[in-house]
Amino acid sequence: MPLNWKTGGVLLGAVFFLAVLLVKPIGVSTQFVILDAIIGDIANPALIQATEEGYTSSNAYLAKSGGKYAANAANPLNYSFVFVLAMALGAFLSARLRGGVGAAERTAPALWRANFGDAPLGRYAVAFLGGFVVLYGARLAGGCTSGHMMSGMMQTALSGYIFAAGAFAAAVPTAILMYRKEA
């Protein structure tokens, strides 16, 4: 059972505030690009190139904004990348402390099983395709649920409101159509 929303909301809000107080607003989806760039540069060392001022790339997206993505991929020990690794560590420890996730849940969540049955293959396929669309959309939008929706709306950014409008306009009908049975 998750935390009561009053406790959980204040806790999560405090973390978002702490981030902007001490460093900068929270964001995650850029790091998928950074990991892609790290992997890509191993496969093709010409992908990221050092210049006199910093870094650039043969890929236009990695080279944009003065090559800041290329620079982060060349130096993965930077705040934003370590932040995401630490996020995984925090979630891992929290899950251990509350007794972990059950075996059936680990393969497919209860609500999925109630609507689509126990076979894992369909669940894995939808999770994979969902991941593709989510990250393509997040990079097109320039941020995701944490960067645009939470950090953005918290700062009263116009872009955060536009993003949230688009995300919920698609998410609510999709969820209502796909997950009719409750569990």
Next chain:
Amino acid sequence: MTTIILAIVIGAAFGAALDRIGATNPNWIWRMLNLSNLHLMKTILLAIGTGSVLMFGGQMLGLVDVGHMSVKAAYAGVFIGGLMLGAGWAASGFCPGTGVAAAATGRKDALFFIAGGLLGAAAYMLSYPWWKSAGLLDDMAGGKVTLGAVPDSGYAGLTGLPGDVLGIVLGLAFIAVAFALPERLRRAPQGRAAEMPAE
């Protein structure tokens, strides 16, 4: 080095918070999005409101550095990308942050989400020039703007309202909506009581 320590501390706190509020569990994402249980929606709205009031309040008291704000640009692609993210979020039950956090809690389906995500991000890297040349990444309504003008932030305001005061008012509004939202908006299935989280 300090930066890395901060990344570890704040990142770990964020991951633990996501797990404790139920955001790493797709069931709670789906119950929020299919409107059968708004518990997580209330949590998120309260979090945005709390963060906003603390940040803008701290700025007005001179305790929070306005320079730490980072406002993203508004352009047509933000809405199109939002639609795509929303559809994938609802189908999979994960968003980028919660997908990584969920994999760390032991969910195997989340690993497939991450693999798909890495491929989707790579596909965007390759198609970026097309979106750019189509003009869908061009700034609209001033690009990097806040709803009001936040003093000394360097960002323009969409309106002439004082941005810090507006931020506190909107933050309080988010908190009010969190309290006002009912537990569910969809009719309960007949013959059985809806599952309610402990208050």
